[in-house]
Amino acid sequence: MLRYIYGDELHSFPKLRDTMFRDRAWQFKERLNWEVKIDAHGFERDSYDDMNPLYAIWEKADGRHGGSMRFLPTTAETMVNDHFLDLTDGVPIQSPFIWECTRFCLSENAEARVSAMLMLAALEVGLNFHLTDLVGVFDARMVRIYRRLGWEPTVLGTQGEGRDAISVGLWDCAADLRGNLLSRAGVSAEVAQHWFDRTFGRAASPAPLALVG
Amino acid sequence: MQGRLDTYIETVQSANSLDELQGRIKDLRNVFDVEHVVYHSINSLGQQYASHTYTPEWETYYFAENFERIDPVVQGCLRRFHPVDWRRLDWSGKAARDFLGEAVDAGVGHQGFSVPIRGPSGQFALFTISDRRSDAVWEKYTEAHVRDVILAAHFINQKALEIERGSDEADVAKLSPREVDALTMLAMGYNRAQASESLSISEHTLRVYIESARSKLGAANTTHAIAKALTLGLVIV
Known part of the structure; x- marks a missing residue:
C-alpha cells in the first residue's frame, strides 16, 4: 500500500523507516555511487531528511519498504536550490505551487509497478495540494522509466x-495523467484515494450540523 | 475574485509597518467574502506576529484555555506544509468537538481552509479563512478560490517577512539573471513562445522561471511581476 508520512511520524513505522533508509543507501551509494553519506546504521540520510519532509512510501505486504520519494516545499530550503543551481540556469525555483520531489528510490527487485505507484503518489500530492509542478533530481536510468510511464x-x-548523468527536471501536474498512472500501477482510483485520505483526512463535516445554528 | 485579489496585492505592496499590515490582513475578509481571516507567524527565534478578525474576547479565552493544544487546525497544520480544508481534520474526539462548539458560539465559522507555510530558516506561518457556508456551498467556494487563498497566504507571509527584515531589497536582488531575462522578454512584448525560443528554453521551463520570479517579487500575477521588476529597475527595456 502507499503511505504518505511526514518525517516526524516515521517513528510509528520503524520497519518501513529503517528499510527505506537502507534501500536508499543501497541505491544511491552502492548502485549509483552518488556522493551520499551512510551512517552507522547503514542509513542514507541527509540534512533534508531532518527538515520534516513528506514521504510517499510503497509498503510491501511484509511491511518493508518497496520504494519511496521525498517532498519539500520550495518556499523553504531545498536540495535543488542549495546544490543544483548550475543545472537550473542559476534560477532558485521557488513558489507555493511547486514542491521539490527527490530521492526516488526503488528497493532491490522491486516489482515493475512500484515506479508507476510512486509516480501516481507524486501526482496525487500535486493534484490534491494544488501544485502546478514538481521539481526534482534524477539519474539517467530514470529517463526510460518516466518515458514508459507517460510522465516525462x-x-x-x-x-x-551516460549512466552517471544527473538531471534536474520539472513535472507538470496535470489531472489527465492520472488514468494512465492508475492503470500502470494496477490500482483503482478509489483505492488510491483511500490511501491518500488515510493520511490527509476525508472531507467530512467537522461537527454536527446543529452547531451551525 | 481574481481581479479583487490582484488589486488588493498591488495596494498592500506599499505597506511598510507590521501595524499597517495587521489592518490590511483583516481587509482580506472582504476580498474573499468570508467571515474571518487569521494569519499567525512564528520565526526561528520564536517571535510571533498575528492578525485576525475574531473578537478580542475569543482570542483571550483561546489562549487562557490553551486551546492550541486541542485545536485540530493547529494540531493538523503545525510542522506540516500541505493546505487543508477543516473538514479533513480529525474532529472526532470529545475535546475537539467541545472546542468547536465554543468556537462557533464565539463567531468562528464551522468551515475553514488553512494554509501552513514553511518559510526559510525554520520560519512557520498559518493562514486561515473561516466561514459559515453550508458544506455544499463551501465545497464549491473552495474549489473556485483555493489557488487565490494559497496565493494570498504566501503573499502576506512574504510581506510580513520583508517588513521584519526592514527592507525588501535583499530578496529582490536575488532574482537570477535568467529570471530577469524571462521577465525582460515579456516586458518587451514577446509572447511566451517567442520568449522561450529567444532564451533557448522550453515553454514549460519559461513558465516555471516566471512563476519563480513572480513568487520572489511578491507579485499577484505575471503582469504585476513585470511592472514591479521594471519599477525596481531589475528589468530594463
Missing part, C-alpha cells in the same frame, strides 16, 4: 554523461 519531465539541466 522537462529537463532543466544535466551534469555528467
